[in-house]
Amino acid sequence: MTVSPPTATRTALSARGIHKAFGKHVVLADVDLTIRSGETVGVVGENGAGKTTLLRILCGDLRPDKGTVTVDGTLSHCPQHPVLNNALTPFQHLRLFQEAFRLPNLEPAHALIDRLAFAGHLHRPVRVLSGGTRQKLSLVLALMHEPDVVLLDEPYQGFDWQTYLAFWDLAAARRAAGRTTVVISHLAYDIDRLDAVIQLSHKAAVRTKGASR
Numbered sequence: 001m002t003v004s005p006p007t008a009t010r011t012a013l014s015a016r017g018i019h020k021a022f023g024k025h026v027v028l029a030d031v032d033l034t035i036r037s038g039e040t041v042g043v044v045g046e047n048g049a050g051k052t053t054l055l056r057i058l059c060g061d062l063r064p065d066k067g068t069v070t071v072d073g074t075l076s077h078c079p080q081h082p083v084l085n086n087a088l089t090p091f092q093h094l095r096l097f098q099e100a101f102r103l104p105n106l107e108p109a110h111a112l113i114d115r116l117a118f119a120g121h122l123h124r125p126v127r128v129l130s131g132g133t134r135q136k137l138s139l140v141l142a143l144m145h146e147p148d149v150v151l152l153d154e155p156y157q158g159f160d161w162q163t164y165l166a167f168w169d170l171a172a173a174r175r176a177a178g179r180t181t182v183v184i185s186h187l188a189y190d191i192d193r194l195d196a197v198i199q200l201s202h203k204a205a206v207r208t209k210g211a212s213r
């Protein structure tokens with residue numbers, strides 16, 4: 001499948017002059033990027049290139065040493081390792097997030113659960129769930145309030161093939177609704193599903209496949 005570029009030209013997310021070092025180890029140096037509304041963008045790079053660091057900075061979880069991030073609209077982040085409460089069930093997580101996001105109902109969440117096929121696990125404590133099911137829950141919690149921009153750190157790690165395809169259906173539906181999805185990816189065969197690729201290399205970011213306007 002090859003996607004055609006979205007028509008929107010509004011900037012959804014931009015970063016300028018991002019610099020981040022851990023001690024003397026410089027990970028990101030003067031990183032600039034621009035992502036438009038409705039784009040599905042992959043962040044790629046070797047292990048340790050700084051992909052997770054960049055996403056944590058973009059979502060405000062980590063402060064850069066220098067630089068600015070600008071977001072247009074609501075933003076959500078799904079971290080590489082799900083942050084869930086082992087004592088609670090997925091349904092209890094949904095209710096907590098419903099309160100936090102002040103959602104009138106759980107309909108969008110249930111639509112996501114149906115797509116990802118884990119309705120059968122809603123009332124089991126998280127501690128007994130498989131890694132893939134935890135990852136599904138984490139994804140639903142990141143998407144259930146339909147954020148304008150979502151940042152996903154290897155979201156389909158541990159997914160079986162059907163769920164992997166369902167994930168890309170979700171990304172396509174977000175794209176059709178003009179929403180922006182940024183995905184850290186290691187998989188070369190994802191490339192055709194993306195509007196653009198941000199390649200992290202030598203501490204810098206280069207946007208390929210769909211230059212930013």
Ligand SMILES: Nc1ncnc2c1ncn2[C@@H]1O[C@H](COP(=O)(O)OP(=O)(O)OP(=O)(O)O)[C@@H](O)[C@H]1O
Pocket residue numbers: 022027045046047048049050051052053054
């Ligand atoms: N909190 C931290 N303290 C010290 N060093 C860190 C910290 N977080 C990340 N690093 C270092 O920064 C570099 C970039 O890490 P990061 O996790 O961003 O890379 P990545 O591209 O996401 O890697 P991977 O593909 O392996 O997930 C690595 O050398 C890592 O050890």
